Structures are given as C-alpha cells and as structure tokens.
Amino acid sequence: MRKRYAAALACVCVLGIGGCGKDQETLEQQMTLRSQGMDQALSGDYESAIASYNEALSLAGMRAGNLELDIASYKAAAQYHAGDLQGAADTCTAVLDLKKSAEMYLTRGLIYKAAGDTEAANADFQAAKDMTSSKDLITLGRLSYYMEDYNGAKDYLEQAYENGEQESLYWQGELYWQMGNKDYAVTLYQSYLEEHTDHPDIYAKVASYQMDQGDYESALSVIQDGIALGDSESLQELLSYEIAVYEQMGDFATAKVKMESYLESYPDDEGAAREYVFLKTR
Incomplete structure (x- = not known):
C-alpha cells in the first residue's frame, strides 16, 4: 500500500x-x-x-x-x-x-x-x-482519483490533456491501471515515457505488464531504462524484475550474476536468497 x-x-x-x-x-x-x-x-x-x-x-x-x-x-x-x-x-x-x-x-x-x-x-x-483553483485540472483530477471518484478524475484529466498538459497522461495511466484496464494504462504510460522520465514507477508497471504478456525482450528494455535512472524507490523492484526476465528467457548464467549483485545490495531479501540457491544449480 x-x-x-x-x-x-x-x-x-x-x-x-x-x-x-x-x-x-x-x-x-x-x-x-x-x-x-x-x-x-x-x-x-x-x-x-x-x-x-x-x-x-x-x-x-x-x-x-x-x-x-x-x-x-x-x-x-x-x-x-x-x-x-x-x-x-x-x-x-x-x-x-x-x-x-x-x-x-x-x-x-x-x-x-x-x-x-x-x-x-x-x-x-x-x-x-x-x-485548489478550478484551472488546476491535474490536481483536481488527482484528488478525485484518490477519493475514488473515477468518473470525475477522468473528466478533469482528459480536459487537462486537451489543454496540452502532458502530465495528465501519467495520471490517466494511474487511473486506468487502478480501474483494471491495464492495456489502455500501459498505452498511456508508453506515450508519456516518449518525452518524460520523471515518474520512475511507470517502468516497473509497464515491464510487469509486458512480462505477463510474455514479451520479455521489450520488458528487459524497459527495465534497463528504468534502472538507468537510479531512482531509489523503484530500483529494487526493477532489479528483481530484471533477474526474472533473464530466467524466463533461459539465460540462467546472467540471472545468477545479476542475483549475486542484487543480494549484495539487498541481503535481507529471503525470497531472493532462496532463488539464488536454485540458480546455482542451473
């Protein structure tokens, strides 16, 4: 949460x-x-x-x-x-x-x-x-989203986008992701990422979606772009996704090397430690 x-x-x-x-x-x-x-x-x-x-x-x-x-x-x-x-x-x-x-x-x-x-x-x-000013459509949209007034949030954010506010793409993505429409949310996230990198949490969401779709090469590209930002809040999640993608692609040697580096940074991750035992047998 x-x-x-x-x-x-x-x-x-x-x-x-x-x-x-x-x-x-x-x-x-x-x-x-x-x-x-x-x-x-x-x-x-x-x-x-x-x-x-x-x-x-x-x-x-x-x-x-x-x-x-x-x-x-x-x-x-x-x-x-x-x-x-x-x-x-x-x-x-x-x-x-x-x-x-x-x-x-x-x-x-x-x-x-x-x-x-x-x-x-x-x-x-x-x-x-x-x-909040009636002109601040993105903030009004966010507040409506947090209050789970999704229709109101949609109206504010769409109007903001019509006014040329690109930030609204991110918040519309958040809205549709929360509503369960991940297909459209990822489309919005990807549009936002074409010009902006100020919401590192997007990378993990897009990558998780692509992994679920079996598109591991695209997921790996997104993950590595996100890792390159060095954001402390999203880094651990992205590094764990990177290991999972290499495993799914059958590249266990790279997954093992990545896991060793991961455990140096996050030694208290017991699940990763157990996975490392598995990787050493591959």
Whole structure:
C-alpha cells in the first residue's frame, strides 16, 4: 500500500521559500542542510535525511517562515519513506497548524490513505480540493482519483490533456491501471515515457505488464531504462524484475550474476536468497 503513494508524495510537499528575516549565514546553513537532506533521501538514506532536516529546522529558533515550512514538508516525505507514517502525519499537521495549503492537505491525505485511514484521507483530499483553483485540472483530477471518484478524475484529466498538459497522461495511466484496464494504462504510460522520465514507477508497471504478456525482450528494455535512472524507490523492484526476465528467457548464467549483485545490495531479501540457491544449480 505504501509503495502506491510513494511517487505521488514526490509530487507534493513543496512550498515557497523565503528568509523570514533571518541573517544570511543562518539562511545559507539551512539551505545547505536542506540540500543535504534531499540528496540523502534521493539515495534512500531517509534517517540521515530526517536528521539533516531537523538540524535545519533547529536553526530557525521560534521563526517559521516559508523555508521552514518547505523543509518540514521534505521531512514528512522522508518520514513516510522511512516507514514512520504517524511521524509523517504529525509533521504535516504541525505545518498545517501554521499555514493551510492544498499541497500539505494532499500530502497528509496520501499518508492517511497509505495507513488505511480512508475517512481522514478523504477529509484532507476534500480540503485540498476546496483550496485548489478550478484551472488546476491535474490536481483536481488527482484528488478525485484518490477519493475514488473515477468518473470525475477522468473528466478533469482528459480536459487537462486537451489543454496540452502532458502530465495528465501519467495520471490517466494511474487511473486506468487502478480501474483494471491495464492495456489502455500501459498505452498511456508508453506515450508519456516518449518525452518524460520523471515518474520512475511507470517502468516497473509497464515491464510487469509486458512480462505477463510474455514479451520479455521489450520488458528487459524497459527495465534497463528504468534502472538507468537510479531512482531509489523503484530500483529494487526493477532489479528483481530484471533477474526474472533473464530466467524466463533461459539465460540462467546472467540471472545468477545479476542475483549475486542484487543480494549484495539487498541481503535481507529471503525470497531472493532462496532463488539464488536454485540458480546455482542451473
């Protein structure tokens, strides 16, 4: 459940940045720690990222300007990815107590949804919707999708595409994938990938679909394109798919080499360890 909303969280949690009257040295320290935390989160080291964000926030004293709210937003995302859903929700609540924003209601709603609290999630999604401009069709479409108003989401996203907003292709793909129409969802994903690489989660979905169809060569190409992006959230899944594709193609020697590399990075994957025992006999 958490993985479904990981990519979505990357699309929110960003507020405007301002200095709030602090001295230049403090501002530069905070910005450095913010950048450090972002790099740590990108590499998958979420605990270190949280520590960097906390240090940046501690420099603010009693001040809470846009920069502090922005850093707190990134902290919430890192807590989410680290598995601390309650901590992430609490951080969002602290931000909302200081400044109401559609972005933060959306963020907290995604966290509640990942935690299985549909009622709280929908309340936040509705609050975000109430604060969203009628011109922001993609956000309105996303919020409708999260609230499982699929017809409403479809209308918003199709209108956004008609207005030239390519991002709507990704969210339409998400919508149709969730509705079970994977054939059309993959067509939308592939159209989006022709010009965009900012949603790494697409690669795993397209590859899994192609594997189910027995199109292993196409799946391998998509998987390797996704791996090349180096996204920490999708990398493990893509690497495991790569091994599975080589096995299905009968290339057990390459699958074994890939598995050895995989286990160096993910030694706690017991299923992979068992599969490695099998590969050593091939």
